[in-house]
Amino acid sequence: MANKVLVVDDERTIVKGIKFSLEQDGMKVDCAYDGEEAVNLAKANTYDIILLDVMLPVIDGFEVCQQIREFSQVPIVMLTAKGDDMDKILGLDYGADDYITKPFNILEVKARIKAIMRRTSKQDKEVSVLTFGSLVVNEEYRRVYVGDREINLTSREFDVLEFLVATPGKVYNRSELLHAIWGEDFPGDERTVDVHVRRLREKLESNPSEPRYVRTKWGSGYYFQA
Missing domain, CATH: 1.10.10.10 (Winged helix-like DNA-binding domain superfamily/Winged helix DNA-binding domain)
Incomplete structure (x- = not known):
C-alpha cells in the first residue's frame, strides 16, 4: 500500500515541487495551503506523515501541530524558513517529530520521510x-x-x-x-x-x-x- 503524505505550505510552488517528487516515488499526496485546511484534512484522513510549514495563514504551523496532537500521533516534520534554533525547538515542544530548514533539497526531504517510515513501520517486526x-x-x-x-x-x-x-x-x-x-x-x-x-x-x-x-x-x- 502506498504511503500517504499531507504537505502543508502556503507557497504553492513549493507544494507543487514536493508533491511531484513524492508522487514519483509512488506516494499519495494531499495538499493544504493554510492551517485550518490542514487540521480538517488531518481529521478526515489517515496519513503516514505530515510536512508542515511554520508560517501559515489562518492558523500558524505551531498551532496546527498542537491541534493535530489532540487526536493523532502521526509523525510531523516542520518546515521552517527561520534560522533561529529556538523556533525549531518550539516546534518540537508542540509535538513535532523533526524539522527541516528552508531552503531545502528535496532529496533531504525524501530521506527524512523514508527514515521516519522505517522507524514507524510495523511490518516484519517481532512482538515485544x-x-x-x-x-x-x-x-x-x-x-x-x-x-x-x-x-x-x-x-x-x-x-x-x-x-x-x-x-x-x-x-x-x-x-x-x-x-x-x-x-x-x-x-x-x-x-x-x-x-x-x-x-x-x-x-x-x-x-x-x-x-x-x-x-x-x-x-x-x-x-x-x-
Whole structure:
C-alpha cells in the first residue's frame, strides 16, 4: 500500500515541487495551503506523515501541530524558513517529530520521510512487550501504558523511550542520543534531546521533577531506571 503524505505550505510552488517528487516515488499526496485546511484534512484522513510549514495563514504551523496532537500521533516534520534554533525547538515542544530548514533539497526531504517510515513501520517486526512495574512498552504497536492509562507519545518520543529501555541503567549523553535516534547527519541542536526527555517525563511521570523512569546522571546524560 502506498504511503500517504499531507504537505502543508502556503507557497504553492513549493507544494507543487514536493508533491511531484513524492508522487514519483509512488506516494499519495494531499495538499493544504493554510492551517485550518490542514487540521480538517488531518481529521478526515489517515496519513503516514505530515510536512508542515511554520508560517501559515489562518492558523500558524505551531498551532496546527498542537491541534493535530489532540487526536493523532502521526509523525510531523516542520518546515521552517527561520534560522533561529529556538523556533525549531518550539516546534518540537508542540509535538513535532523533526524539522527541516528552508531552503531545502528535496532529496533531504525524501530521506527524512523514508527514515521516519522505517522507524514507524510495523511490518516484519517481532512482538515485544516490555514491562517495568506499572510501565508497559509495546514495541510492535508502538504504544505505551502506565497502569491502565495509555500514554500518547509522538514518534520521536517513543523512539527515545524505546532506545533507553533497551539498556536499562546505561547512561547516554546528548550527542549519543541525537546520533542514535536522529541520525549522524541531523543538523539540529543537542537541546532537541532535552526537549524530548522533558516531554517524556511530563507524560510518564506523576512528578516530572523527580522522575522515576527517565533519569538524569548529572554531568553525563540520561538513562532509564528499570
